Amino acid sequence: MKQYLFLALAIIFEVAWAILLKYTEHFTKLVPTVATLVAYLAALYFLSLTVRTMSVGVAYAVWAGSGMVLIALLGAVVLKQQLDIPAIIGLVLIVAGVLVLNLGSKTVTH
Numbered sequence: 706m707k708q709y710l711f712l713a714l715a716i717i718f719e720v721a722w723a724i725l726l727k728y729t730e731h732f733t734k735l736v737p738t739v740a741t742l743v744a745y746l747a748a749l750y751f752l753s754l755t756v757r758t759m760s761v762g763v764a765y766a767v768w769a770g771s772g773m774v775l776i777a778l779l780g781a782v783v784l785k786q787q788l789d790i791p792a793i794i795g796l797v798l799i800v801a802g803v804l805v806l807n808l809g810s811k812t813v814t815h
Contacts, residue, residue, distance in 0.1 A: 718748035719772040
């Protein structure tokens with residue numbers, strides 16, 4: 706079960722660096738740039754811990770898919786970026802795919 710904690714942390718840090726990236730202003734702002742890089746390295750570190758006991762393909766799919774959905778939602782709420790109907794449908798399909806992987810696949814852990 707530790708792999709799920711590591712995966713959750715990897716997703717949180719992935720979302721953090723992606724949102725922080727907006728505030729770096731093309732890497733000209735020092736504090737947001739350093740925070741972005743730290744969050745990115747933390748995301749990769751926790752993902753590397755995850756793949757020690759979880760299939761790399763499944764871990765990456767869940768990491769990337771969950772991250773995309775959360776970043777899009779935070780972008781809409783925090784950054785006031787609009788989501789149109791096709792974007793919402795796509796995000797729902799990503800969530801469905803992540804759920805199918807986690808609830809139905811026997812390849813999640815090894």
